[in-house]
Amino acid sequence: MIFDFLQFLQLGLFIKLFFMVLVFFYFVFCIVVYRQIHLMTKVLESKISPLVQAIAIAQIIIAATIFFLGLVMA
Amino acid sequence: MPRIKVEESVVNEPTVVVETPQPVSEEPKKVKTKRPDDTDDILKSKSGNPLFSAFSAFPDFINFEGEDQDEKVLLLLRAHVVTNVRWILITIGMLVVPTIIFPLLASLNMLGGINGGTGFVFTLLWIAATFTYAFINFLYWYFNVYIVTNERIIDIDWYSIIYHQTNSTRISKLQDISSTHSGVFASIFDFGDVHIQTAAEESNFEFTNVPHPDLVSQKIQDLMEEEEKEWEVHPE
Numbered sequence: 542m543i544f545d546f547l548q549f550l551q552l553g554l555f556i557k558l559f560f561m562v563l564v565f566f567y568f569v570f571c572i573v574v575y576r577q578i579h580l581m582t583k584v585l586e587s588k589i590s591p592l593v594q595a596i597a598i599a600q601i602i603i604a605a606t607i608f609f610l611g612l613v614m615a
Numbered sequence: 616m617p618r619i620k621v622e623e624s625v626v627n628e629p630t631v632v633v634e635t636p637q638p639v640s641e642e643p644k645k646v647k648t649k650r651p652d653d654t655d656d657i658l659k660s661k662s663g664n665p666l667f668s669a670f671s672a673f674p675d676f677i678n679f680e681g682e683d684q685d686e687k688v689l690l691l692l693r694a695h696v697v698t699n700v701r702w703i704l705i706t707i708g709m710l711v712v713p714t715i716i717f718p719l720l721a722s723l724n725m726l727g728g729i730n731g732g733t734g735f736v737f738t739l740l741w742i743a744a745t746f747t748y749a750f751i752n753f754l755y756w757y758f759n760v761y762i763v764t765n766e767r768i769i770d771i772d773w774y775s776i777i778y779h780q781t782n783s784t785r786i787s788k789l790q791d792i793s794s795t796h797s798g799v800f801a802s803i804f805d806f807g808d809v810h811i812q813t814a815a816e817e818s819n820f821e822f823t824n825v826p827h828p829d830l831v832s833q834k835i836q837d838l839m840e841e842e843e844k845e846w847e848v849h850p851e
Contacts, residue, residue: 553730561734564740567747570776574751577776579756582769584651584781586678593757596750603743607736615734 557611564611568604575601654833658690661827669806670695670826679762679769680781684777689762690834694756694824695806702752709745713738749775761822763835768811770820786842788814792835794828 575597582590626662660673669692671677679688717738755773762769769783789811807828811820825831 542687556733558780560740563735567740571747573776574747574754575780577773578754581754581773581779584680584779585758586762588676593754600743600747600750604785605745607740610739611733611736614736 561608564604564608568601568608571581571597571600571604654830654837656833659832661830668765669695677762679771681783682764683766686764686766688762689838690761690831692761692763692822692825693723693759695804695826696802697800697806698824699752699756704747706745706749706752709748710742713741743783761820761825763831763838765838768820768835770822782818782820784813784818784820784840785834787846789835790837792832792839794830794832809835 575594578593578597582594617743620629642751655672660668662668662671662672672689674688674691677688677691685756717734721734754812758771758773758779760771762771765786767785768789769781769785771779771781773779790795791812792809794807794809796802796805801807801824804826806826809828809831811822822828824833
Protein backbone atom coordinates (compact mmCIF):
# COMPACT_ATOMS: atom_id res chain seq x y z
CA MET A 542 0.00 0.00 0.00
CA ILE A 543 2.88 2.31 0.92
CA PHE A 544 4.58 1.28 -2.30
CA ASP A 545 1.43 2.18 -4.25
CA PHE A 546 1.27 5.54 -2.51
CA LEU A 547 4.92 6.28 -3.32
CA GLN A 548 4.39 5.22 -6.90
CA PHE A 549 1.39 7.54 -7.16
CA LEU A 550 3.40 10.34 -5.56
CA GLN A 551 6.26 9.83 -7.99
CA LEU A 552 3.87 9.79 -10.92
CA GLY A 553 2.24 12.96 -9.67
CA LEU A 554 5.63 14.57 -9.17
CA PHE A 555 6.74 13.57 -12.63
CA ILE A 556 3.57 15.02 -14.18
CA LYS A 557 4.00 18.23 -12.22
CA LEU A 558 7.65 18.55 -13.23
CA PHE A 559 6.79 17.89 -16.87
CA PHE A 560 3.99 20.43 -16.67
CA MET A 561 6.21 23.09 -15.10
CA VAL A 562 8.88 22.61 -17.77
CA LEU A 563 6.15 22.94 -20.41
CA VAL A 564 4.87 26.19 -18.89
CA PHE A 565 8.42 27.53 -18.58
CA PHE A 566 9.05 26.90 -22.29
CA TYR A 567 5.75 28.56 -23.10
CA PHE A 568 6.84 31.58 -21.06
CA VAL A 569 10.18 31.80 -22.92
CA PHE A 570 8.37 31.36 -26.23
CA CYS A 571 6.06 34.28 -25.41
CA ILE A 572 9.08 36.48 -24.71
CA VAL A 573 10.61 35.52 -28.08
CA VAL A 574 7.28 36.28 -29.80
CA TYR A 575 7.16 39.70 -28.14
CA ARG A 576 10.75 40.43 -29.23
CA GLN A 577 9.96 39.52 -32.83
CA ILE A 578 6.75 41.54 -32.82
CA HIS A 579 8.73 44.48 -31.52
CA LEU A 580 11.09 44.14 -34.50
CA MET A 581 8.34 43.56 -37.05
CA THR A 582 6.34 46.58 -35.92
CA LYS A 583 9.41 48.65 -36.77
CA VAL A 584 9.60 47.04 -40.21
CA LEU A 585 5.91 47.65 -40.87
CA GLU A 586 4.38 50.49 -38.91
CA SER A 587 0.63 50.77 -38.70
CA LYS A 588 -2.07 51.98 -36.35
CA ILE A 589 -2.57 48.60 -34.72
CA SER A 590 1.12 48.07 -33.91
CA PRO A 591 0.65 49.18 -30.26
CA LEU A 592 -2.33 46.83 -29.95
CA VAL A 593 -0.34 43.89 -31.29
CA GLN A 594 2.48 44.64 -28.85
CA ALA A 595 0.02 44.95 -25.98
CA ILE A 596 -1.41 41.51 -26.81
CA ALA A 597 2.13 40.08 -26.85
CA ILE A 598 2.82 41.58 -23.40
CA ALA A 599 -0.50 40.22 -22.13
CA GLN A 600 0.60 36.78 -23.31
CA ILE A 601 3.80 37.00 -21.28
CA ILE A 602 1.82 38.02 -18.19
CA ILE A 603 -0.62 35.15 -18.71
CA ALA A 604 2.27 32.68 -19.13
CA ALA A 605 3.89 33.96 -15.91
CA THR A 606 0.55 33.68 -14.08
CA ILE A 607 0.08 30.10 -15.26
CA PHE A 608 3.62 29.29 -14.12
CA PHE A 609 2.95 30.59 -10.60
CA LEU A 610 -0.45 28.91 -10.51
CA GLY A 611 1.31 25.71 -11.50
CA LEU A 612 3.75 26.08 -8.61
CA VAL A 613 0.96 26.70 -6.10
CA MET A 614 -1.91 24.52 -7.35
CA ALA A 615 -0.48 21.67 -9.39
CA MET B 616 -53.31 24.65 -123.69
CA PRO B 617 -50.87 27.42 -123.40
CA ARG B 618 -49.22 27.61 -120.03
CA ILE B 619 -49.73 30.80 -118.27
CA LYS B 620 -46.67 31.93 -116.46
CA VAL B 621 -47.48 33.80 -113.34
CA GLU B 622 -44.69 35.90 -112.11
CA GLU B 623 -44.60 36.73 -108.52
CA SER B 624 -44.10 40.31 -107.98
CA VAL B 625 -42.22 41.44 -104.99
CA VAL B 626 -43.58 44.57 -103.54
CA ASN B 627 -40.96 46.56 -101.84
CA GLU B 628 -42.19 48.80 -99.18
CA PRO B 629 -40.79 52.26 -99.55
CA THR B 630 -38.22 52.98 -96.94
CA VAL B 631 -37.23 56.37 -95.91
CA VAL B 632 -33.55 56.78 -95.62
CA VAL B 633 -32.46 59.83 -93.82
CA GLU B 634 -28.91 60.58 -94.49
CA THR B 635 -27.18 62.61 -91.92
CA PRO B 636 -23.91 64.16 -92.76
CA GLN B 637 -21.12 62.22 -91.05
CA PRO B 638 -18.13 64.14 -89.86
CA VAL B 639 -15.18 63.18 -91.90
CA SER B 640 -12.36 62.19 -89.69
CA GLU B 641 -8.97 61.66 -91.09
CA GLU B 642 -7.53 60.13 -87.95
CA PRO B 643 -7.89 56.37 -87.48
CA LYS B 644 -10.31 55.21 -84.81
CA LYS B 645 -8.54 54.75 -81.51
CA VAL B 646 -9.15 51.63 -79.49
CA LYS B 647 -9.93 52.47 -75.89
CA THR B 648 -7.28 51.07 -73.61
CA LYS B 649 -7.01 51.02 -69.84
CA ARG B 650 -5.21 54.09 -68.68
CA PRO B 651 -3.38 54.32 -65.38
CA ASP B 652 -6.17 56.50 -63.97
CA ASP B 653 -8.72 53.80 -64.79
CA THR B 654 -6.63 51.18 -63.05
CA ASP B 655 -6.32 53.42 -59.99
CA ASP B 656 -10.11 53.84 -59.85
CA ILE B 657 -10.62 50.09 -60.03
CA LEU B 658 -7.97 49.54 -57.36
CA LYS B 659 -9.66 52.06 -55.08
CA SER B 660 -13.04 50.39 -55.57
CA LYS B 661 -11.57 47.00 -54.59
CA SER B 662 -9.56 48.37 -51.69
CA GLY B 663 -10.31 47.51 -48.07
CA ASN B 664 -9.19 48.78 -44.68
CA PRO B 665 -5.37 48.91 -44.71
CA LEU B 666 -5.16 47.66 -41.13
CA PHE B 667 -6.81 44.28 -41.65
CA SER B 668 -7.42 43.98 -45.36
CA ALA B 669 -5.47 41.76 -47.73
CA PHE B 670 -5.81 44.29 -50.53
CA SER B 671 -5.37 47.96 -49.86
CA ALA B 672 -4.82 50.65 -52.47
CA PHE B 673 -3.20 53.97 -51.53
CA PRO B 674 -3.20 53.30 -47.76
CA ASP B 675 -2.61 56.34 -45.57
CA PHE B 676 -1.39 55.02 -42.24
CA ILE B 677 1.16 52.47 -43.37
CA ASN B 678 4.89 53.08 -43.20
CA PHE B 679 7.74 50.65 -43.62
CA GLU B 680 11.40 50.52 -42.73
CA GLY B 681 13.62 52.31 -45.24
CA GLU B 682 10.80 54.33 -46.79
CA ASP B 683 12.00 57.44 -48.64
CA GLN B 684 10.51 60.88 -48.01
CA ASP B 685 9.01 61.21 -51.50
CA GLU B 686 7.98 57.59 -51.72
CA LYS B 687 4.26 56.85 -51.72
CA VAL B 688 2.72 53.48 -50.94
CA LEU B 689 0.36 52.53 -53.78
CA LEU B 690 -0.53 48.97 -52.86
CA LEU B 691 -0.35 46.99 -49.66
CA LEU B 692 -1.00 43.31 -50.24
CA ARG B 693 -1.28 40.25 -48.04
CA ALA B 694 -2.40 36.71 -48.74
CA HIS B 695 -6.15 36.46 -49.31
CA VAL B 696 -8.20 36.11 -46.12
CA VAL B 697 -9.48 32.72 -47.30
CA THR B 698 -5.98 31.29 -46.86
CA ASN B 699 -6.44 31.72 -43.09
CA VAL B 700 -9.36 29.28 -42.90
CA ARG B 701 -7.11 26.30 -42.10
CA TRP B 702 -5.58 27.69 -38.90
CA ILE B 703 -8.92 29.20 -37.82
CA LEU B 704 -10.53 25.75 -38.02
CA ILE B 705 -7.59 24.20 -36.13
CA THR B 706 -7.99 26.88 -33.43
CA ILE B 707 -11.70 26.11 -33.08
CA GLY B 708 -10.83 22.42 -32.84
CA MET B 709 -8.25 23.14 -30.12
CA LEU B 710 -10.79 25.18 -28.16
CA VAL B 711 -13.20 22.25 -28.23
CA VAL B 712 -10.65 19.94 -26.54
CA PRO B 713 -10.87 21.34 -22.95
CA THR B 714 -14.65 21.55 -23.10
CA ILE B 715 -15.32 18.07 -24.49
CA ILE B 716 -12.22 15.86 -24.55
CA PHE B 717 -10.87 16.60 -21.05
CA PRO B 718 -14.19 15.97 -19.24
CA LEU B 719 -14.64 12.83 -21.34
CA LEU B 720 -11.21 11.52 -20.36
CA ALA B 721 -11.89 12.40 -16.72
CA SER B 722 -15.21 10.53 -16.78
CA LEU B 723 -13.42 7.47 -18.16
CA ASN B 724 -10.75 7.71 -15.41
CA MET B 725 -8.04 8.15 -18.02
CA LEU B 726 -6.40 11.10 -16.28
CA GLY B 727 -4.83 9.04 -13.50
CA GLY B 728 -2.14 10.86 -11.56
CA ILE B 729 -3.49 14.29 -12.49
CA ASN B 730 -5.20 15.99 -9.57
CA GLY B 731 -7.80 18.74 -9.81
CA GLY B 732 -5.31 21.58 -9.47
CA THR B 733 -3.03 20.25 -12.19
CA GLY B 734 -6.01 19.64 -14.44
CA PHE B 735 -7.24 23.18 -13.94
CA VAL B 736 -3.84 24.78 -14.61
CA PHE B 737 -3.26 22.47 -17.58
CA THR B 738 -6.61 23.58 -19.02
CA LEU B 739 -5.53 27.20 -18.58
CA LEU B 740 -2.23 26.45 -20.32
CA TRP B 741 -4.07 24.72 -23.17
CA ILE B 742 -6.36 27.72 -23.73
CA ALA B 743 -3.42 30.14 -23.56
CA ALA B 744 -1.42 28.03 -26.00
CA THR B 745 -4.40 27.89 -28.35
CA PHE B 746 -4.67 31.66 -28.22
CA THR B 747 -0.92 31.95 -28.90
CA TYR B 748 -1.24 29.59 -31.86
CA ALA B 749 -4.02 31.74 -33.34
CA PHE B 750 -2.17 34.96 -32.57
CA ILE B 751 1.06 33.80 -34.23
CA ASN B 752 -0.78 32.62 -37.33
CA PHE B 753 -2.52 35.99 -37.51
CA LEU B 754 0.86 37.70 -37.21
CA TYR B 755 2.34 35.53 -39.98
CA TRP B 756 -0.51 36.69 -42.19
CA TYR B 757 -0.35 40.29 -41.00
CA PHE B 758 3.41 40.79 -41.35
CA ASN B 759 3.87 38.90 -44.62
CA VAL B 760 3.18 41.85 -46.86
CA TYR B 761 3.94 42.95 -50.37
CA ILE B 762 4.22 46.68 -50.90
CA VAL B 763 4.16 48.49 -54.21
CA THR B 764 5.30 52.11 -54.11
CA ASN B 765 5.81 54.63 -56.89
CA GLU B 766 9.55 53.82 -56.77
CA ARG B 767 9.92 50.12 -55.96
CA ILE B 768 8.35 46.92 -54.78
CA ILE B 769 9.03 45.46 -51.34
CA ASP B 770 8.51 41.92 -50.11
CA ILE B 771 8.45 41.55 -46.32
CA ASP B 772 8.48 37.92 -45.18
CA TRP B 773 8.19 36.57 -41.70
CA TYR B 774 9.01 32.91 -42.24
CA SER B 775 9.21 31.71 -38.67
CA ILE B 776 9.15 33.15 -35.20
CA ILE B 777 12.89 33.89 -35.29
CA TYR B 778 13.50 34.68 -38.95
CA HIS B 779 12.28 37.45 -41.20
CA GLN B 780 13.50 38.81 -44.52
CA THR B 781 12.89 41.98 -46.49
CA ASN B 782 13.58 42.24 -50.23
CA SER B 783 13.08 45.25 -52.44
CA THR B 784 13.81 46.27 -55.99
CA ARG B 785 13.34 49.42 -58.05
CA ILE B 786 10.55 49.55 -60.63
CA SER B 787 13.20 50.36 -63.26
CA LYS B 788 14.81 46.96 -62.59
CA LEU B 789 11.64 45.01 -63.39
CA GLN B 790 11.62 43.13 -66.67
CA ASP B 791 8.55 40.97 -66.88
CA ILE B 792 5.39 40.40 -64.90
CA SER B 793 2.69 37.75 -65.00
CA SER B 794 -0.16 36.55 -62.81
CA THR B 795 -1.71 33.14 -62.26
CA HIS B 796 -4.83 31.74 -60.65
CA SER B 797 -4.49 28.13 -59.62
CA GLY B 798 -7.17 26.08 -57.91
CA VAL B 799 -10.89 26.20 -57.38
CA PHE B 800 -10.80 28.53 -54.37
CA ALA B 801 -8.42 30.87 -56.16
CA SER B 802 -10.86 31.16 -59.05
CA ILE B 803 -13.90 31.61 -56.82
CA PHE B 804 -12.36 34.23 -54.53
CA ASP B 805 -10.14 35.81 -57.19
CA PHE B 806 -6.71 35.38 -55.69
CA GLY B 807 -3.47 34.08 -57.09
CA ASP B 808 0.22 34.65 -57.57
CA VAL B 809 2.00 37.53 -59.25
CA HIS B 810 5.41 36.63 -60.68
CA ILE B 811 7.82 39.49 -61.15
CA GLN B 812 11.01 38.94 -63.07
CA THR B 813 13.79 41.38 -62.39
CA ALA B 814 17.17 42.10 -63.92
CA ALA B 815 19.57 39.15 -63.77
CA GLU B 816 21.54 40.28 -60.75
CA GLU B 817 18.41 40.79 -58.66
CA SER B 818 16.25 38.06 -57.19
CA ASN B 819 12.80 37.48 -58.65
CA PHE B 820 9.70 38.36 -56.69
CA GLU B 821 6.56 36.37 -56.16
CA PHE B 822 3.45 37.73 -54.51
CA THR B 823 1.73 34.61 -53.23
CA ASN B 824 -2.06 34.24 -52.94
CA VAL B 825 -2.75 37.96 -53.25
CA PRO B 826 -6.28 39.18 -54.11
CA HIS B 827 -6.94 40.42 -57.66
CA PRO B 828 -3.56 39.39 -59.14
CA ASP B 829 -4.53 40.67 -62.62
CA LEU B 830 -5.15 44.15 -61.25
CA VAL B 831 -1.89 44.10 -59.33
CA SER B 832 0.11 43.09 -62.39
CA GLN B 833 -1.74 45.74 -64.44
CA LYS B 834 -0.78 48.42 -61.92
CA ILE B 835 2.86 47.33 -61.85
CA GLN B 836 2.92 47.33 -65.65
CA ASP B 837 1.56 50.89 -65.62
CA LEU B 838 4.33 51.87 -63.22
CA MET B 839 6.91 50.21 -65.47
CA GLU B 840 5.59 52.17 -68.46
CA GLU B 841 5.67 55.42 -66.48
CA GLU B 842 9.22 54.67 -65.40
CA GLU B 843 10.19 53.97 -69.01
CA LYS B 844 8.69 57.28 -70.17
CA GLU B 845 10.44 59.09 -67.36
CA TRP B 846 13.72 57.45 -68.37
CA GLU B 847 13.23 58.59 -71.98
CA VAL B 848 12.84 62.18 -70.78
CA HIS B 849 15.55 62.01 -68.11
CA PRO B 850 17.92 59.18 -69.02
CA GLU B 851 20.06 59.61 -65.90
